[in-house]
Amino acid sequence: MNTVIAFIVIFGALVFFHELGHFVFAKRAGILCREFAIGMGPKILAFKRNETQYTIRLLPIGGYVRMAGEDHEMVDLKPGFRVGLILNEDNTVQKMVVNNKDRYPNLHVIEVAEADIEKELFIKGYEEGEEELQIFRIARNAVFVEDEVESQIAPWDRQFASKRLGQRTMTIFAGPMMNFVLAFFVFMFIALLNGTPTNEPELGTLIEDGAAKEAGLLEGDRVLQINGESIEEWSDITAIIQQSPNEEVIMNIDRDGQSLSIPVTPKAQQFEDAEVGMIGVYSPIEKSPIQAVQFGAEQTYFWTVEIFRLLGQLVTGQFTIDALSGPVGIYKSTEIVAESGIYNLMRWGAILSINLGIMNLLPLPALDGGRLLFFAVEALRGKPIDRQKEGMVHFIGFALLMVLMIVVTWNDIQRFFLQ
Numbered sequence: 001m002n003t004v005i006a007f008i009v010i011f012g013a014l015v016f017f018h019e020l021g022h023f024v025f026a027k028r029a030g031i032l033c034r035e036f037a038i039g040m041g042p043k044i045l046a047f048k049r050n051e052t053q054y055t056i057r058l059l060p061i062g063g064y065v066r067m068a069g070e071d072h073e074m075v076d077l078k079p080g081f082r083v084g085l086i087l088n089e090d091n092t093v094q095k096m097v098v099n100n101k102d103r104y105p106n107l108h109v110i111e112v113a114e115a116d117i118e119k120e121l122f123i124k125g126y127e128e129g130e131e132e133l134q135i136f137r138i139a140r141n142a143v144f145v146e147d148e149v150e151s152q153i154a155p156w157d158r159q160f161a162s163k164r165l166g167q168r169t170m171t172i173f174a175g176p177m178m179n180f181v182l183a184f185f186v187f188m189f190i191a192l193l194n195g196t197p198t199n200e201p202e203l204g205t206l207i208e209d210g211a212a213k214e215a216g217l218l219e220g221d222r223v224l225q226i227n228g229e230s231i232e233e234w235s236d237i238t239a240i241i242q243q244s245p246n247e248e249v250i251m252n253i254d255r256d257g258q259s260l261s262i263p264v265t266p267k268a269q270q271f272e273d274a275e276v277g278m279i280g281v282y283s284p285i286e287k288s289p290i291q292a293v294q295f296g297a298e299q300t301y302f303w304t305v306e307i308f309r310l311l312g313q314l315v316t317g318q319f320t321i322d323a324l325s326g327p328v329g330i331y332k333s334t335e336i337v338a339e340s341g342i343y344n345l346m347r348w349g350a351i352l353s354i355n356l357g358i359m360n361l362l363p364l365p366a367l368d369g370g371r372l373l374f375f376a377v378e379a380l381r382g383k384p385i386d387r388q389k390e391g392m393v394h395f396i397g398f399a400l401l402m403v404l405m406i407v408v409t410w411n412d413i414q415r416f417f418l419q
Helices: 002-028 165-194 209-214 234-242 288-317 327-338 342-362 368-381 388-416
Strands: 032-048 052-067 080-087 093-097 108-116 121-126 134-146 149-152 222-226 249-255 256-264 267-271 274-278
Touching: 002 052, 002 165, 002 327, 002 342, 080 121, 108 134, 165 288, 165 342, 165 368, 209 256, 209 327, 222 234, 234 274, 288 342, 327 342, 342 368, 368 388
Parallel strands: 093 134
Antiparallel strands: 032 052, 080 093, 080 108, 108 121, 121 134, 134 149, 222 249, 249 256, 267 274
16 A cells, blocks of 8 residues: 555656746746646546646646647637627627537627638628628637537637747757656755765764674764775775775774774675675765755766667667566666665656656657757758648657557566566
8 A cells, every 4th residue: 555655646746846847938838738637548536727637647647738739729600600608897808619419508600701710710601590790809729619528719819829939949859858857856855864974974864783883983074094094985995995805904993083993894794796894884874955956966967878778778688678677677776776765766766757758858759858859950950840741740659659558557566567
């Protein structure tokens, strides 16, 4: 049960902040956002506030912000179409009823002669029994009512495609960007709560059965020399100790102003293909806001580079598709990490956030990186690529992405449940 809760919280946070980036910058650009969704597939929970419907969906494979202009916009009011109009106090069209008109009293039912619901915002038509052409202005926040469900129209200046290239680019880039921002703040928060290691040549926490504890060293001892070599920083200590497995070393320390020489024999531990010496002591910890900010930046940078390195191995064949994980694999990994404590779980969430940001920036169709690639081509050409052609590329890319997701998920199921 704890794993389920941890997975839901981590998945929800990663997707929420990713989509929040898209949402905030879309709203800043004046784009109408029709839906803010966490998950995909059937709705589990939905509510509407202002112009946007907020939904939680069944399948934990992503989320989306549905912006006006990305899909076909509303009903096409062609000549001859019959529509019922509900006017507001200014005699401006507030609702356009497509069907079930008998359920709405006092409708102005007209036969459309001409209409523009994107730019000029008007309807021209003939009311029943009248021969005079009527002209109705349409409110900018007017809605279509079809099967008693209301859908707000989107004037051209509120559609995604109407915005400047820079605004569209930032709206799409903001999703992955927020994943990096989230990771930075999580790492920083961990450092604020737990402290950050310093490079001072001072002993931190000692392990109970470690060689340092057994030799009589204490937390807070400042190391001056080891085997006669001067020690300036923590890395000097680790370098000498690791090179001395099962070999006694003499540590000259300062303990509250008193100089002591203490012999210590590092215990040998296997690390990859070599034995290294370990004395069972951590570096000193410092709790500082400045250090926390630095730690957040360093960890975000480190894991970004590491994930790109693994991607490089995937391209060169050193890292196969069988090693990739989908939702099932991430769930099982979360289960393992959750057992090691809240700080490791938070760190795991931050790494996943960076991974999500990088994956979305890959220049592949249906991903944010694929859309940014189209924007780059638009900047070079000086005009956008045909929207239907771009939409077809993204559709095919999304289908292939779903196939890859199925393959990876099946591999996860075989790996964790069928072996």
